Amino acid sequence: MQKLRIKYKERLTELYVREERIRPEICIYRVPEKLRKLKEDAYNPRAVSIGPFHRGKSSLAPMEHHKLLYTASFLGSFIASSEATEKYMDSYMEHPIAPIHVDWPVNKCYNEEIKCEEGRDKLTELLQDGCFILQLFLSFAQLIKDSSDEYESDPLINNAWMIRDLWHDLALLENQIPFFVLEILYDIVKPCVMKMNNGKAPESVSSLALNFFKPMLSQNSNIVEHSYPDCKHLLDLLHKSSLLAVSGDTAFTVYDVRDRRSTMALNHAAAANLSPGNQYWGLKYCAEELVQSGIELRKESGDSLVNITTTSDRQLIINIPPLFIDEVRDSLFRNLIAYEQSSIKISHHVTSYVILMKSLVRSPRDVKLLRKKGIISQYWIEDQEYLSCFVSFLDEVFPRDFYFSSLCGQVDAYANKFWFRRKMSALYRTYFSTAWSMTSFIAAICLFILTVLQTYFTINPR
Incomplete structure (x- = not known):
């Protein structure tokens, strides 16, 4: 030694x-x-x-x-x-x-x-x-x-x-x-x-x-x-690896800072470019409502958890890397967020990711939907536990910047444009979700038609 x-x-x-x-x-x-x-x-x-x-x-x-x-x-x-x-x-x-x-x-x-x-x-x-x-x-x-x-x-x-x-x-x-x-x-x-x-x-x-x-x-x-480059410790390395350079609409990059004095300036410049004005802090609609609006949620394979992007063809598609949460990853998320809260020189990408996912997942139905899409895995964690995780991750947390502001604005605008789809879906869920409700509705329509016909022929007999 x-x-x-x-x-x-x-x-x-x-x-x-x-x-x-x-x-x-x-x-x-x-x-x-x-x-x-x-x-x-x-x-x-x-x-x-x-x-x-x-x-x-x-x-x-x-x-x-x-x-x-x-x-x-x-x-x-x-x-x-x-x-x-x-x-x-x-x-x-x-x-x-x-x-x-x-x-x-x-x-x-x-x-x-x-x-x-x-x-x-x-x-x-x-x-x-x-x-x-x-x-x-x-x-x-x-x-x-x-x-x-x-x-x-x-x-x-x-x-x-x-x-x-x-x-x-x-x-x-x-x-x-x-x-x-x-x-x-x-x-x-x-x-x-x-x-x-x-x-x-x-x-x-x-x-x-x-x-x-x-x-x-x-x-x-x-x-x-x-x-x-310029890793401070192992947790900082894991933070940088979560920001691995990706392609897409939200162009996250690892800051390859050769001059340490420019680190903070680069981070603030990136924040301004990715979320101008921080107008949106999360999605207006949850996963279920987005699907009802005609938006597709698609599992995206990638190197970075924060690589959430949108593509548009005939419909808007949100590409989301799969999420796996257990006790170890729960701790990792919390420590990454604590690190972002403690240092003024690093970006708040992980905190922004949790804010976005919290706005996307608001009920057990949202969790089930994301499980079905393959975006949320590990079935031994109950749906309610996932909800609790995203809520508790952000308790006592005060983010500086939100890095998905542009994406949220795009998604909310699309969902607002096709609001009638959500209304039709809600109507279907309320009145036609079971065979009995469908039968009752058809019977009511038939009864209404017969009543109208009876009234007409009563007023206008041959």
């Missing part, structure tokens, strides 16, 4: 001072209490603590042993790759850089002062968390690749329940370490990873992380291959 500490300090100093690639800023927050009290379990780790906010909790103590084992395995890779990094060490000795205080860039990323318990070393704990995460990602990638018997006895990656808990824990806003820590550590062991895989290795930490989270995200492999 001592050798890794030295190597980490050297690499951090080089990136921060010489290359200026690390510019720490606040990006890891405590979840606001008003959100936490709504569903506390969604924001607390179940198995492992990462970073300082939940360290030392007795409920997470059993995982500390596994963290040490994974750290030892990672250090073994580092030792094996030490020969491959001798050239870098020689280069560093030829061009020494004044060392910086290694805690400062990390402390700058948290929105409160980080204190370490007496007798514990902050850097060692940080590196241990980073080593654990990377070794977990590497082991999972190797297991997926060749299903080696080597991992059959691994109590973490060979345990489906544990993997779900790790998905949950590593995507928590309060359970993060700066992304540059993972990048530095991966750069150190990458030569060994390449050697073990015949000269091939995942290109970046982003690829490793998204490969680990991909089963949870229910998205295709394009998210792993895409480039995500």
Whole structure:
């Protein structure tokens, strides 16, 4: 560990001072209490603590042993790759850089002062968390690749329940370490990873992380291959992956920001373009009413959950990627929304998506309709539970921008134009929804006709 500490300090100093690639800023927050009290379990780790906010909790103590084992395995890779990094060490000795205080860039990323318990070393704990995460990602990638018997006895990656808990824990806003820590550590062991895989290795930490989270995200492999610049931490990476560049009427893009100073300006400019004036905040009509108006709701396969688009031929079609909600994804949505609420520099796309879906799904009939279309899946969650999710997601949430304003305006205008279709559908549902009501209506019409005829012939006898 001592050798890794030295190597980490050297690499951090080089990136921060010489290359200026690390510019720490606040990006890891405590979840606001008003959100936490709504569903506390969604924001607390179940198995492992990462970073300082939940360290030392007795409920997470059993995982500390596994963290040490994974750290030892990672250090073994580092030792094996030490020969491959001798050239870098020689280069560093030829061009020494004044060392910086290694805690400062990390402390700058948290929105409160980080204190370490007496007798514990902050850097060692940080590196241990980073080593654990990377070794977990590497082991999972190797297991997926060749299903080696080597991992059959691994109590973490060979345990489906544990993997779900790790998905949950590593995507928590309060359970993060700066992304540059993972990048530095991966750069150190990458030569060994390449050697073990015949000269091939995942290109970046982003690829490793998204490969680990991909089963949870229910998205295709394009998210792993895409480039995500300037990630702050793992949750930020998941936020960026949800905004994967797509085509269509709502042109969402990942902001490929090379100059960090322009990030906020780009986000506000994008918000202005996508939702001018924020005139619409959700749909006026629910899913059932839209279908009654002649609008088709169609399942759309894609890389991004927020890739909701419209197409128009003879009728308006809303293309919606399939939605899958379980306990882990429920937590992910809540933490992404909490992240958007906490930071002033990131877009509110996930919050906008939930607002749109909440306006689309207002009753169990809407849920059933979307299930039938294949847009909502997973039948073990009841219809009412889906409704409750979308309502509770937005409790105590105050979005800055709504990114589907243009789409909602287009859909509402179409539905208003064909209002009579909804009226006819309501009439049919009220009076002709069953065979008995249809029979009664026909009988009433026949009786009315006979009554008219009888009256006519009474007034005008032959």
